[in-house]
Amino acid sequence: MSETAKPKKAHAAHASGKNERPARGHQAAKDGAKGTLHKKTGQKGAGAEPSKVYFTDMRCRIGTSLLDKLDKLMLAAGVERINFQNAFVAIKIHFGEPGNLAFLRPNFAKTVADRVKKLGGMPFLTDANTLYVGRRNNALLHMDAAYENGFTPLSTGCHVIIADGLKGADEVEVPIEGGVHLKTARIGRAIMDADVFISLNHFKGHELTGFGGAIKNIGMGSGSRAGKMIMHNNGKPRVAHDKCVGCRTCARYCNQDAITFNEEKKASINHELCVGCGRCIATCNFDAIDTPWEGSSDDVNIRMVEYAKAVLDGRPNFHISVVNHVSPNCDCHGENDAAIIPDIGIFASFDPVALDKACIDAVNAAPVIPGTVLGDKFGKQLEGKGEPACGCGGHGQHDHFHVVHPGTNWRSQIEHAEALGLGSGTYELVTIK
Numbered sequence: 381m382s383e384t385a386k387p388k389k390a391h392a393a394h395a396s397g398k399n400e401r402p403a404r405g406h407q408a409a410k411d412g413a414k415g416t417l418h419k420k421t422g423q424k425g426a427g428a429e430p431s432k433v434y435f436t437d438m439r440c441r442i443g444t445s446l447l448d449k450l451d452k453l454m455l456a457a458g459v460e461r462i463n464f465q466n467a468f469v470a471i472k473i474h475f476g477e478p479g480n481l482a483f484l485r486p487n488f489a490k491t492v493a494d495r496v497k498k499l500g501g502m503p504f505l506t507d508a509n510t511l512y513v514g515r516r517n518n519a520l521l522h523m524d525a526a527y528e529n530g531f532t533p534l535s536t537g538c539h540v541i542i543a544d545g546l547k548g549a550d551e552v553e554v555p556i557e558g559g560v561h562l563k564t565a566r567i568g569r570a571i572m573d574a575d576v577f578i579s580l581n582h583f584k585g586h587e588l589t590g591f592g593g594a595i596k597n598i599g600m601g602s603g604s605r606a607g608k609m610i611m612h613n614n615g616k617p618r619v620a621h622d623k624c625v626g627c628r629t630c631a632r633y634c635n636q637d638a639i640t641f642n643e644e645k646k647a648s649i650n651h652e653l654c655v656g657c658g659r660c661i662a663t664c665n666f667d668a669i670d671t672p673w674e675g676s677s678d679d680v681n682i683r684m685v686e687y688a689k690a691v692l693d694g695r696p697n698f699h700i701s702v703v704n705h706v707s708p709n710c711d712c713h714g715e716n717d718a719a720i721i722p723d724i725g726i727f728a729s730f731d732p733v734a735l736d737k738a739c740i741d742a743v744n745a746a747p748v749i750p751g752t753v754l755g756d757k758f759g760k761q762l763e764g765k766g767e768p769a770c771g772c773g774g775h776g777q778h779d780h781f782h783v784v785h786p787g788t789n790w791r792s793q794i795e796h797a798e799a800l801g802l803g804s805g806t807y808e809l810v811t812i813k
């Protein structure tokens with residue numbers, strides 16, 4: 381059941397006095413953040429102020445765990461400036477479709493939850509149900525999947541709450557301030573009931589949106605099933621009959637029975653039934669299914685950004701992205717193809733847009749791992765010369781995301797997020813050792 385949220389929701393109770401929380405997290409990030417090394421990077425958007433993005437790499441001296449570094453990163457980024465006292469804190473994460481092994485280890489979630497508890501908050505792990513065939517499209521299956529992948533109270537120290545309830549209908553209709561394409565967003569109730577929102581993101585490629593990072597985890601990930609359908613509207617794929625071999629794999633993964641076959645065994649997608657979830661695109665081993673370049677990827681990205689705005693407005697929020705096991709596709713798949721680049725590190729910021737842009741730049745600057753889908757698509761292997769397979773010399777001149785998924789345009793996420801005031805695509809990178 382849906383209900384319309386009051387503009388500032390329950391968080392208004394914390395708008396003054398002891399429980400005061402900053403109105404917009406990323407603004408706080410711009411004031412007095414600390415770090416050991418300071419470096420400007422990224423492209424400055426029109427009139428945009430750079431936001432600070434904190435980074436730590438994957439190197440660990442003996443006796444110092446990556447989890448220690450994550451905690452240090454959060455503190456350096458200023459997470460303690462949020463008033464967590466007696467606050468319900470939603471830690472938005474993707475639990476990973478069973479069979480996928482690229483999703484974030486529960487250990488990362490425990491570190492974030494432990495820090496929240498030390499600061500006086502009451503954390504819970506959350507995600508909303510999915511649209512497509514799989515094991516996370518109702519709360520019971522979703523919790524089974526989360527536990528199976530290790531996100532138990534015993535391992536993380538906090539509970540799993542599926543944000544939009546048993547059947548994905550427990551939602552709140554939230555106004556989107558400044559929304560261009562949408563005026564309201566349908567968000568899972570548990571997420572909107574939280575006083576503080578933290579996104580803990582696995583950064584990777586995505587077959588429909590180009591990349592999956594903070595904006596996607598927040599916007600698409602927090603939407604109820606109805607919300608996800610609205611975001612996917614117009615993002616509907618098509619089949620190139622000259623490439624289709626009639627294997628029917630795509631139809632097995634379509635939850636809407638939207639894929640039919642003609643007498644020549646060529647697939648077609650009925651756009652009346654299709655909800656645009658994009659699942660079929662990556663299941664086709666013959667690259668026969670794609671989204672039209674004009675419109676669909678951009679449409680989904682733009683709607684997703686507007687949903688993210690609805691989730692974050694009016695309460696403190698903080699964002700962490702782990703750039704490891706950078707698989708070409710979403711963790712919604714029950715498998716993960718080989719990582720396309722080496723592991724990079726962990727990024728944190730109050731600004732989800734700056735965070736995503738920093739991760740994009742880092743991935744695009746990374747060498748391609750040969751023998752992966754990215755290496756294959758560049759069509760060139762290392763041949764023992766120590767150069768990246770793409771031949772870019774490691775200078776980040778290539779757009780790895782667009783090479784892997786040519787029908788996508790990740791830039792529309794960043795551009796619309798900036799235009800909407802969700803954050804800044806310009807950032808200062810602060811490295812924490």
Ligand code: SF4
Nearest residue numbers: 624625627628630664
């Ligand atoms: S998975 Fe690809 S090749 Fe197989 S039927 Fe579907 S569109 Fe055709």
Ligand code: SF4
Nearest residue numbers: 634654655657658660
């Ligand atoms: S045809 Fe593809 S995009 Fe449409 S609902 Fe089915 S799996 Fe999703």
